[in-house]
Amino acid sequence: MSEPVLSQIVLKTGILMNILEARVTATTGEMVVDVPIAGKQLDETISLFEEAGVAVNKIPATVKIDIDKCISCGACVSPCPVQAIKQHSDWSVELDEAKCIRCLLCIDACPVRAIT
């Protein structure tokens, strides 16, 4: 397969992939890509990348809050640019995964490192 690999695979499969992060240097390239399919079709697409020499890791689509570590302080709530994190009436914290855009600001905002 010729390069660029991602564009070639998009053309071949017709899947509308979304690049969320990209780090490219003279010798390496690393991207976080949202591939909006599942099941057998996803496995086949991953194989296409791997055949082109790309190592693929599945990562969670959103950040995750570790409820055992969380102290419900709220430090993550107002910095979230899309208000994906809410505090309930008892001040416990909850993430709305549908809203999360993986900007990762909350990860650093959490003082007890409860978000990954």
Add this chain to the structure above:
Amino acid sequence: MSEETGAESLRTYEEINAKIKRGEAVVLTADEFVAHAAQRGLEAAAKEVDVVTTGTFGAMCSSGAFLNFGHSEPPIRMSRCWLNDVPAYKGLAAVDAYIGATAMSESLGFEYGGGHVIEDLVSGKEITLRAESYGTDCYPRRSIETTVVLEDLNQAILINPRNAYQHYNAATNSTDKILYTYMGTLLPSFGNVTYSGAGQLSPLYKDKGFETIGIGTRIFLGGGIGYVIGEGTQHSPQTQFGTIMVRGDLKKMTPRYLRGATFHRYGTTLYVGVGIPIPILNLRIAESAALADEQIQTNLLDYGIPSRNRPTVKKVSYLDLKSGEIYINDRKTPTSPLSSFKFAREIAETLKHWILERRFSLSRPVELLPRQRESKPLEVRGGQGVLTSATAPASRTTKATDTRRE
């Protein structure tokens, strides 16, 4: 009211403790008392309720513990020491050390500091102790490296020079860059507001006149029992920025209420759980204990200005802040706390249960906290030193004009 400060006109400490012993004491958390006083009227509430419990769980940077390691064979007079690579203060005798919350690991930097050491110690984890000495005739050992756990130590005494601010500012950012501060992450162009302090649950705000809290006041500290040992540093009672210095036995505390923490690109700290019982000794204390979030005002400061005197964008109440959003420049801005109300409530409830279960009696302080303190700045005499942080971005600020009245 012309009674003297701390007058025990409604009830005395002895009467309260006698009722506690008989299982007859009426104890409410500050949240409950605020509602009770609103419903029954202040005078009735003051007659009916003996004790109001308070709580706060926030980042308290001026915290740390005195530790005594005991003597090795042969013994060492440590002149420098590290706990899990975090430097502890060792300018004290042979094996006495002070581990401060904001000291940072020489290998892990911002991710691990004195606060984390304290949390790990209280959790019973093994801590690597490393120390050096120039050696003396009587303390010949020049270095040592070993591991310790909390119960190995002779003493592990939490002594926090400044805890439980009576209330604190709210913070926002007028610049065009994200700022990372001790008030958390501040988005550009007034993108968010953070705030600290437990509001109507705040121990020192509920004794606004400083009539009961003082040296010797028994408190909830870090999950165990502690004591107020005096005013905290920077205690400023006239502007409701009172603070306390506290002491407690680390061996009797729990990590749930002593959590090491990191504020990104700012530094490490310790979240400390503090709860103080307020005896309703007189009507003035009742009035203070009944203050609601709505009545507790603070200043929203622009942390975009790196000065000791930051401009006030507007005045807000804790009720405004707790609503989750306020208006700045006619635009809705999300707000969120940095101190945990969930844990503050839990602490007030726990203290209430300790009293009701007769496990905790109130102590009359030997001396009340000062109600007057001058807050002095640090004048720069001699050279100016380096004025700005090498990492501080150059940024533009926009002026905040508050045209909206709430």
